Amino acid sequence: MTATAGTSHVRARRREQTRTEILAAAWRLAERDGIAGLSLRELAREVGMQAPSLYTYFESKAAIYDEMFAAGYRELDAMEADLEVDPADPVGTLAASGEAFIDFCGASLARFQLMFTRAVPGWEPSPGAYAVSVASYQRSVDEFARLGIDEPRHIDLLTALFAGLASQQLANDPGGDRWRRLSREAAEMYVTHVTRGRRQR
């Protein structure tokens, strides 16, 4: 009995390891073929299995996309947690955030497509996966608040600004910095705008 319980622990670990391996292979293939081009047969081949064996580890292809989607937001969250927020220097803080966000998007086109566009016909994140993205967004909102940015329309304007820099960078100068290098100027423009007239009030 003790032995069986012991091995089941080991098995659960192994299982998790295999799942991780499959997901890593899925990212590699998605990078190469686009997120919508991911195929289970090829994914199985990549990890040395036959396609049906994947169903031991994931319920469906949609479940794989779900895990990847949630992982993307967890990575974004971790990246943001590493950024320093200096309430005394909103421009510097936002410029650094913008660059980090563009770098994050540029580091994986497949991840960008999965997280921010609707590139997979017929798939959308499950409620569970979606909740991870909402939590990540909430975290960003909290950090913006520390910079004195708290009006909803100002937050929406900021996300649009960063999303725009990133999407232009990826679509029109992938691997370059034509839009990335505008981060500081964009941050100055934005901060000037949201703090405009604040001292008068």
Place this chain on the structure above:
Amino acid sequence: MTATAGTSHVRARRREQTRTEILAAAWRLAERDGIAGLSLRELAREVGMQAPSLYTYFESKAAIYDEMFAAGYRELDAMEADLEVDPADPVGTLAASGEAFIDFCGASLARFQLMFTRAVPGWEPSPGAYAVSVASYQRSVDEFARLGIDEPRHIDLLTALFAGLASQQLANDPGGDRWRRLSREAAEMYVTHVTRGRRQR
């Protein structure tokens, strides 16, 4: 001989008409299934043909995407040609441009995906189709110049701002106006920034 030449004229017209019909059906299907989900068999069914007959009108599926891509940029161009550019009112002009651009993107998700994202795995526009997009961009640049916007980095900042508003609107509030309504504020922020200190010089 004269008769043959006459009929060949009619045939060329008919052919062009059929091509137009096929492209219209392609847009309908792409709207429904996503641009990457377009299938030639279904497209043929939609126009009452068998799939191989499409090859009489288009060399390949990529050629169909090419025509759609070029048509998208011609439509964008036509839309912009209808906008009034008032050099005395850059904020109003840009606010209207931004709204029009967001409306243009929102009017067809398939068109947006085809023109501005890389949603079709394995396809990119042919040089000819790409040239149409470059011409359209050049036209925008010329109109920005009439507003006194001529520094390349300012133009890039503006395209990022509009692209960001549109992509956030489509991804997070399709059919709504959560980001669209920020167009005027964004234009004010932007114009204040690019004209900052101009009088001093």
Place this chain on the structure above:
DNA sequence: GTCTATAGGGTGATAGAC
């Protein structure tokens, strides 16, 4: 847990009859 086999579709593209 992994396999083979297969269900039940789908895909773009081509050959050749009419």
Place this chain on the structure above:
DNA sequence: GTCTATCACCCTATAGAC
């Protein structure tokens, strides 16, 4: 110009042997 037939694949998912 349109068709049928077909090539040579692709796909996700399931049943059931081992």
